[in-house]
Amino acid sequence: MKLTLKIWRQKNAKAEGKIVEYPLDGIEGDMSFLEMLDVLNEGLINKGEEPVSFDHDCREGICGTCSLFINGEAHGPDRGIPTCQLHMRMFKDGDVIFIEPFRAKAFPVIKDLVVDRSSFDRIQHAGGFISVNTSGNPVDANTIPVPKHDADRAFDAATCIGCGACVATCKNSSAMLFVAAKVSQFALLPQGRVEATERVLNMVNQMDAEGFGNCTNTGACEVECPKGISLENIARMNREYLSASLKG
Amino acid sequence: MALDSKIPSGPISDKWTNYKDHINLVNPANKRNIDIIVVGTGLAGGSAAATLAELGYNVKTFCFQDSPRRAHSIAAQGGINAAKNYQGDGDSTFRLFYDTIKGGDYRSREANVHRLAEVSTNIIDQCVMQGVPLAREYGGLLDNRSFGGTLVARTFYAKGQTGQQLLLGAYSAMNRQIGRGKIKSHTRHEMLDLVLVDGKARGIIARNLVTGEIERHSAHAVVIASGGYGNVFFLSTYAMGSNATAAWKIHKKGAFFANPCYTQIHPTCIPVSGDHQSKLTLMSESLRNDGRIWVPAKLEDAKAIREGKKKPADLSEAERDYYLERRYPSFGNLVPRDVASRAAKERCDAGFGVNKTGEAVYLDFAAAIQRYGKEQAYIKGLDANDAKLIIKLGAAVVANKYGNLFQMYEKIVDEDPYTTPMMIYPAVHYTMGGTWVDYNLQTTIPGCFSIGESNFSDHGANRLGASALMQGLADGYFVLPYTIGDYLAPDIKTGTISTDLPEFVEAEKKVKDQIDKFINNNGTHSVDYFHKKLGKIMWDKVGMARNAKGLTEAIEEIAALREEFYKDVKVPGTADSFNQELEKAGRVADFLELGELFAKDALHRNESCGGHFREEYQSEEGEAQRDDENFAYVAAWEYKGKPSDAVLHKEPLVFENIKLVTRSYK
Numbered sequence: 001m002k003l004t005l006k007i008w009r010q011k012n013a014k015a016e017g018k019i020v021e022y023p024l025d026g027i028e029g030d031m032s033f034l035e036m037l038d039v040l041n042e043g044l045i046n047k048g049e050e051p052v053s054f055d056h057d058c059r060e061g062i063c064g065t066c067s068l069f070i071n072g073e074a075h076g077p078d079r080g081i082p083t084c085q086l087h088m089r090m091f092k093d094g095d096v097i098f099i100e101p102f103r104a105k106a107f108p109v110i111k112d113l114v115v116d117r118s119s120f121d122r123i124q125h126a127g128g129f130i131s132v133n134t135s136g137n138p139v140d141a142n143t144i145p146v147p148k149h150d151a152d153r154a155f156d157a158a159t160c161i162g163c164g165a166c167v168a169t170c171k172n173s174s175a176m177l178f179v180a181a182k183v184s185q186f187a188l189l190p191q192g193r194v195e196a197t198e199r200v201l202n203m204v205n206q207m208d209a210e211g212f213g214n215c216t217n218t219g220a221c222e223v224e225c226p227k228g229i230s231l232e233n234i235a236r237m238n239r240e241y242l243s244a245s246l247k248g
Numbered sequence: 249m250a251l252d253s254k255i256p257s258g259p260i261s262d263k264w265t266n267y268k269d270h271i272n273l274v275n276p277a278n279k280r281n282i283d284i285i286v287v288g289t290g291l292a293g294g295s296a297a298a299t300l301a302e303l304g305y306n307v308k309t310f311c312f313q314d315s316p317r318r319a320h321s322i323a324a325q326g327g328i329n330a331a332k333n334y335q336g337d338g339d340s341t342f343r344l345f346y347d348t349i350k351g352g353d354y355r356s357r358e359a360n361v362h363r364l365a366e367v368s369t370n371i372i373d374q375c376v377m378q379g380v381p382l383a384r385e386y387g388g389l390l391d392n393r394s395f396g397g398t399l400v401a402r403t404f405y406a407k408g409q410t411g412q413q414l415l416l417g418a419y420s421a422m423n424r425q426i427g428r429g430k431i432k433s434h435t436r437h438e439m440l441d442l443v444l445v446d447g448k449a450r451g452i453i454a455r456n457l458v459t460g461e462i463e464r465h466s467a468h469a470v471v472i473a474s475g476g477y478g479n480v481f482f483l484s485t486y487a488m489g490s491n492a493t494a495a496w497k498i499h500k501k502g503a504f505f506a507n508p509c510y511t512q513i514h515p516t517c518i519p520v521s522g523d524h525q526s527k528l529t530l531m532s533e534s535l536r537n538d539g540r541i542w543v544p545a546k547l548e549d550a551k552a553i554r555e556g557k558k559k560p561a562d563l564s565e566a567e568r569d570y571y572l573e574r575r576y577p578s579f580g581n582l583v584p585r586d587v588a589s590r591a592a593k594e595r596c597d598a599g600f601g602v603n604k605t606g607e608a609v610y611l612d613f614a615a616a617i618q619r620y621g622k623e624q625a626y627i628k629g630l631d632a633n634d635a636k637l638i639i640k641l642g643a644a645v646v647a648n649k650y651g652n653l654f655q656m657y658e659k660i661v662d663e664d665p666y667t668t669p670m671m672i673y674p675a676v677h678y679t680m681g682g683t684w685v686d687y688n689l690q691t692t693i694p695g696c697f698s699i700g701e702s703n704f705s706d707h708g709a710n711r712l713g714a715s716a717l718m719q720g721l722a723d724g725y726f727v728l729p730y731t732i733g734d735y736l737a738p739d740i741k742t743g744t745i746s747t748d749l750p751e752f753v754e755a756e757k758k759v760k761d762q763i764d765k766f767i768n769n770n771g772t773h774s775v776d777y778f779h780k781k782l783g784k785i786m787w788d789k790v791g792m793a794r795n796a797k798g799l800t801e802a803i804e805e806i807a808a809l810r811e812e813f814y815k816d817v818k819v820p821g822t823a824d825s826f827n828q829e830l831e832k833a834g835r836v837a838d839f840l841e842l843g844e845l846f847a848k849d850a851l852h853r854n855e856s857c858g859g860h861f862r863e864e865y866q867s868e869e870g871e872a873q874r875d876d877e878n879f880a881y882v883a884a885w886e887y888k889g890k891p892s893d894a895v896l897h898k899e900p901l902v903f904e905n906i907k908l909v910t911r912s913y914k
């Protein structure tokens with residue numbers, strides 16, 4: 001198929017960016033979206049131009065490295081997947097495709113479509129852990145049974161890949177879904193309850209300090225989340241936050 | 249130089265305990281004066297960094313990804329082994345030890361593997377304390393499943409995302425230490441050389457991938473945890489960025505490289521669909537718990553399916569060949585990976601392949617859906633004769649176990665694996681070979697350690713499923729923190745290592761020169777052009793089946809390709825900016841050397857063992873034929889300027905606890 005790509009090009013964090021148009025031919029439905037960009041880049045390199053920089057790594061939907069805002073949607077038109085699992089069969093011959101970086105104040109552009117998401121890491125540094133050292137004398141893992149229902153819900157929250165689609169999608173650039181996923185995972189497990197109070201306060205404070213917006217319950221994040229992280233987690237975090245604030 | 253594996257004396261089950269009781273320790277106050285660099289933040293590097301920081305050392309981590317959480321351990325799907333014997337099915341430390349040695353086709357070091365089996369149980373305890381949500385049964389206790397090459401269920405899992413959950417556990421432990429300032433995390437950084445001072449590893453040269461700045465970092469010890477080198481094949485289940493550069497740089501500085509030819513080709517991956525393909529996707533081995541592998545029994549049926557004239561469901565049971573169940577009745581679909589891969593290749597080479605290219609076999613869940621469906625009908629008191637209901641109930645159970653894998657398959661292939669069998673074919677997945685290390689996980693360079701997939705030590709010539717996660721975390725959480733302390737004990741008075749030493753200046757200059765050379769090369773072909781060519785040579789001649797003629801050709805072709813690469817590669821952009829093509833150029837340059845050594849190692853090993861299958865050495869039934877008399881050793885290669893000049897050192901493998909026999913899964 002033949003496509004017209006309109007891609008955000010920006011030399012570095014300080015430079016001004018703009019949309020540049022690239023015609024592209026010979027794309028097949030079985031290609032992934034990123035393989036389509038590989039074809040574009042190979043052509044650019046052969047012509048002596050600089051290829052388009054974009055983040056990607058595992059290309060199997062789990063590392064959370066790839067981003068891309070495609071035709072106005074985080075990770076493009078398909079649901080339940082990040083960009084690397086988006087296939088060109090979702091598009092048709094003659095389509096015009098806009099490709100932009102994930103945009104948010106807390107995700108500054110590094111180059112072209114590559115953004116800096118280290119703000120996510122800093123939120124995790126503030127409290128995304130259970131304070132246990134590697135033990136030379138551990139307690140047997142089956143000492144504390146965890147109801148399957150709780151373990152499954154903790155797992156569902158823990159599947160967040162940290163891609164940032166929730167932030168890019170949110171009109172407020174809020175990171176609530178991302179933070180709530182981690183808060184929920186630990187709040188649901190007996191091992192994580194011990195520090196639940198400090199954890200939610202610290203992580204939310206850091207989230208605010210990074211410049212992420214607030215949640216106004218639109219729910220776009222849940223729709224665009226490649227891992228289907230539920231809004232229920234935000235509700236749980238709000239409850240945790242409220243009770244933590246009251247405990248002071 | 250003679251290789252000293254430093255295996256402690258005494259009975260195998262006491263070695264590790266005795267060792268720990270007698271090593272030198274560093275007191276907590278002195279740990280604050282010691283710096284350690286960890287390159288790579290996957291399961292091995294992440295767990296090591298966290299544990300070393302908890303102990304009090306100053307840790308600096310480096311990863312090329314934008315966050316430690318994105319290391320490729322995250323993509324491990326199926327599970328992690330541990331000899332917990334929660335199922336009461338006869339498991340024990342010895343059995344895990346035995347299965348791993350046998351699974352590795354008797355080419356690994358007994359003492360290391362036994363230690364791995366000993367600490368395996370601690371890993372599960374540790375991860376549960378960290379809040380890793382491993383799968384549980386309704387009673388609230390941990391669940392297990394079976395993996396290949398074993399007769400027990402010892403695999404712990406978190407759906408098809410076990411690697412992700414375990415890595416996020418290690419990442420959370422790292423985060424706690426980063427928050428306390430005990431780990432300085434350098435993301436989007438790539439190690440480009442090791443710095444030796446007085447023969448000891450004392451630092452690295454790294455490139456800041458955002459600014460292009462070349463940085464010097466010093467430490468009292470350097471830990472390489474940068475993973476395997478499977479991307480030498482271009483197409484593999486590795487991440488696009490996975491590379492051998494850190495491991496290869498230390499090799500060039502004196503660390504021996506062991507058994508490069510031991511590579512794992514995983515039997516259940518989604519087949520290649522076209523020339524544009526950039527990577528291959530694994531379908532977890534756990535699927536073989538429930539999926540049955542088959543091809544048509546008759547050539548004409550296979551042909552009809554390839555041409556689209558027949559569908560798999562059109563074939564009756566009698567018209568199908570469940571070739572693993574036929575050839576290996578006692579292990580069936582759960583034979584180890586090397587055996588399953590070769591059997592798939594054998595059927596496809598014989599003309600029974602089922603996709604357009606003839607390079608795919610079926611992995612079928614229909615029987616499992618029936619079995620689970622009936623079970624659910626009984627549990628829920630529903631009608632077990634209602635065919636539609638059974639399929640619905642059964643599919644729900646399968647979705648609960650493997651949902652994310654089925655979804656992944658459907659997105660890539662555009663077919664529904666609940667109703668039509670998956671098509672799968674072997675692909676490069678893991679490298680058992682790697683940096684040679686002694687019992688302390690130290691390379692032949694003092695102060696330079698290698699852990700996880702980047703070392704060679706535990707899996708012999710073939711790794712069993714769910715053992716990579718086990719080894720990565722064992723090395724990082726429970727082994728290295730002891731052994732590195734023993735090395736560092738004399739270093740408590742050394743003080744900070746200056747990065748102004750001439751050794752740093754010289755190493756930095758070499759790195760910069762190489763980068764400038766690439767940028768100013770003005771060639772005509774992209775880096776990928778060369779990488780794909782290398783991958784094709786590797787897959788065709790150094791892949792699942794090898795022979796002396798092909799290997800000899802491969803060695804010549806890779807050397808020629810390397811020359812062409814340096815003459816003709818084109819790297820756009822500048823050195824002092826974010827430049828992904830420049831990153832790739834450095835990595836492919838290293839693969840072009842490693843690939844040749846790989847082929848050379850495969851050519852020298854005149855036997856078949858595990859993942860290394862030489863066509864000249866097979867039984868009449870096509871099974872691998874080992875030569876214990878001549879090849880029961882680790883091949884450790886010393887760098888001498890060119891791969892063709894590499895010098896072979898042998899570490900004899902001594903088996904005191906397990907008898908060497910022909911490996912059979914029949």
